[in-house]
Amino acid sequence: MKTYSCEFLVAGGGVGGLMASIAAAKKGVDVIVAEKADTRRSGSGANGNDHYHCYIPACHGDDMGRVRREIGASFDAGPWVDASMTDVWINRSYEIIRMWEDMGINMRPTGEYRFEGHGMPGFQLYNLKFDGKNQKPALTAEAKKQGARILNRVVINDLLTNEEGRIIGAVGVDVNEEEPELVVFQAKAVLLATGFVSRMYPSITPAYMFNTPCCPATTGSGQAMAYRAGARLVNMDMLNGHAGPKYFARGGKGTWIGISTDIHGKPFTPYGDKPSRATGDVTADVWPSCYHDRMKAGQGPTYMNCTETSPEDLDYMLHEAMVSEGIDSITDYTEQRGIDLSKEMVEFGTYPIMMGQRGIECDEHARTSVEGLYAAGNCVGNVNGSLAGAAAFGLVAGEDVAEYVKTVEQEAVAGHPLVKEKEALCRMLMDRKGGAHWKEALSTLQNLMNEYAGIDIQNENMLKAGYTYVQQLKADCLKELGCENSHELMRTLEVFDMMDLAEPIFFCCENRKETRGPHVRSDYAFTNVLLNNKFQTIVKDQSGKVHMDFRMKH
Amino acid sequence: MPPIINDKKCVKCGCCAEICPLDVLYLDKKAPEKKLVVRYPDECWHCRACEKDCPKGAITMRYPLSHYMLHYKPEKGGASQ
Structure with a gap:
């Protein structure tokens, strides 16, 4: 058994966890990040992202009512988010974009802020098109630079609380060697940033459990630990899933430049009838179950249709956008099998339930209902924002923890x-x-x-x-x-x-x-x-x- | 077996095993000659992290037939037809 002591333990080194560790370490907090895999390539942003949902005043104007309304209407969170939480990530988004630029993440691949995808016709565009393929190595390097310690292949498995129910540490397992070793952490505060619940429901190909749209290493452990420790969960009855190429489960539907159509190439929603690089196709954002619903109603199959996408846009989608988003397995697959997207449509499907943004209830400071316990990212149940939400609430948590740890003392965890x-x-x-x-x-x-x-x-x-x-x-x-x-x-x-x-x-x-x-x-x-x-x-x-x-x- | 490792190019540095998000790859340091094993192929997410980070370009991805991408040629050829 190994024992570590730190002020702030971060469970999960994805985007939310690393942002929290950076923010807290910058303020002098002693931070450890415990990561199931390796923070350079872990979590649902392992290989990149290409959309950063944001509000940049110079681009979007000062009418916050409009910004909130339009972001709310075109986002796949549906109604299951608190507006007060959405405001937090919207308001911190531009600051984080500048932070990421300083870390070497290319937020302006064309030299200027450009917005693409997940767009509703007639609305302003809010998804900053960036190149996130190095986001995890860059965030990892910054966390280390700020003094955070990173323990890779250490899985946090339970939270330790004192008699009053306050967080005093956590227990996990080091899986670096063939023989596991128990690891006990003494910590004043813990952040849960463990992502989706990717494998609780059957995959789209039940024989292959790891064929999931977001990282299959995210298995709801944060939500389970929080529940066992007495934290409040929210929206656990609102089951939801993602959508994308039917039997090749992959997130990133906003990266496709095409339109959702039936087998005859006919669109079935009013969100556009021509492929648009600017808006993409928002159908799957606002109606992710459409592929399943249409099959059930006898209206399937339903396709992502890029046959009218210009050759330039198609080349850009396959060889730039999908690389930035970290989903260029799709590019590699279509090239290996000789699928020509200018001539053929790809059938899309609604993937099984993965409980994204269903789970731990947090307030605007990323605090849960258990003292000393924080949460950020896809394991939080009352906010969405995906990448932007994870980054902002990681940042908020790190800042709040820096103040909180000054108010409490460490407690002994040996013998817990x-x-x-x-x-x-x-x-x-x-x-x-x-x-x-x-x-x-x-x-x-x-x-x-x-x-x-x-x-x-x-x-x-x-x-x-x-x-x-x-x-x-x-x-x-x-x-x-x-x-x-x-x-x-x-x-x-x-x-x-x-x-x-x-x-x-x-x-x-x-x-x-x-x-x-x-x-x-x-x-x-x-x-x-x-x-x-x-x-x-x-x-x-x-x-x-x-x-x-x-x-x-x- | 999703990641295919080219033994002629692989220098057994273990980078792929370190960064794999799913712990699919394993560097056996105890074998007489260091050995890189695709140990849990059915746990692969096909994210290509190993392929991208391999310093020797020794890895390619094989996509299993279970992950079949269904594709169909529209009769009239275009979305607006």
């Missing part, structure tokens, strides 16, 4: 009951030779989530039964799963986190006794107007009692 519990669990899993494999368990969990808490239809009986089955599965997993090495232990602990996260999903789905958006109930087919503009929250207190509530959106 959760450390002993985690050590015993890991030892049991590693010692159980010939045990069941984590993929068996995840396959069953995915089936249960899909069929009993899925996106098509739910009812109370299905939700109650599904929850019971997951608890049965977890009990059997504790008795049967075994790990050969640290890699398998990492994957197995991810499965346990996803099984824990099933609880707030089942409970919140059952407790929302109405039909609304993606939440479709056969036993409550109506939409309850009393729940308009209300978000559902869930929290588990220290005695294990679960409390659910509906609060006004703010």
Whole structure:
């Protein structure tokens, strides 16, 4: 067992985590970033991004009402974000763009600020077209320069709290060597920045679990840790997914320069009938389930159609934009298989649920409901902003932590009951030779989530039964799963986190006794107007009692 | 097996194994001769990080048939037809 002491522990070295570490370290805070992979190429921004959703006063004017309205209407968050949170990332966006330029990330590939993609016809454009292919190495270098320590291949698995429920550290596993080693952190504050829940529901190709649109290493561990530590989660009943090339799951739909059409090349939304490099096609942003919905309604298949895109724009899309966005696997694939996008359309699909921007409830300072616990990025449940949201709330968290750590003392973590519990669990899993494999368990969990808490239809009986089955599965997993090495232990602990996260999903789905958006109930087919503009929250207190509530959106 | 490593070019520096976001690649330092293994091929995200960061250009990507990109030629050839 290894022990580290720091003031601020960051769990997850993606864009949010690294921005938090930079902001806090700059203010003299002693920071450690614990990352499951390697911060230079980890998380959903591992290989890049090409759109930075932002507000630049010189480009967008001073009418904030218009800016908020237009950003809100054309963004794939839907209604499940607090406007007060959206304001935070909008207002910090230009400052971060300048910071990133100073770090060597090319925010102006053409020499000036240019906006492209995710655009609604008639609206101003808010997505800054940048070249993010080196964003993770650049952020990593800056974090180190500011004095943050980075521990790669160290997976944080649980939060340590004192008797009052305040954060005092965390426990994780070092998976660098074949034999895992338990790692205990003493820390005054912890940031959870662990991303999506990519593998809780079956992939679009169930036999290949890692075929997911965003990084499959993001498995909801931050949300699960927060829930276990008594933090409030929000919007866990609003299941959502991404869209893109049907069986080749890949995010970055805004990078495509084409239009969504039917098999005859006919558009089906009013957002444009000609491919436009300026706006892209906003259809999948505002209606990401359209591909699934159309198939279900017998209107499929539906395509991304680039056959009328100019040769210059097509070349730019494949060889510049997709490289900047880090999705040039699409380019490589089409070239290897000889698919000519000027002649052929690519079928798009709605991917299975990955709970993006559903999870930990935060305030405008990135604080959760647990003292000393912060969250940023896609594991936060009441804000979107994707890249821009992750960067801004990372920055905000780092700044707030710098003040918070001055107000509390370190507490001893040695002998914490959760450390002993985690050590015993890991030892049991590693010692159980010939045990069941984590993929068996995840396959069953995915089936249960899909069929009993899925996106098509739910009812109370299905939700109650599904929850019971997951608890049965977890009990059997504790008795049967075994790990050969640290890699398998990492994957197995991810499965346990996803099984824990099933609880707030089942409970919140059952407790929302109405039909609304993606939440479709056969036993409550109506939409309850009393729940308009209300978000559902869930929290588990220290005695294990679960409390659910509906609060006004703010 | 998604990442294909060209043994003639690979110098076993381990860079790909270090940066792989999914821990797919593994550098066996204990083997008599250092050995680079594609250990968990079905956990590959096909993100090409290994291919891009390899200092010797020794890696290419093979896309499995499971990840089939469905494509179709519109009858009339164009979006506005």
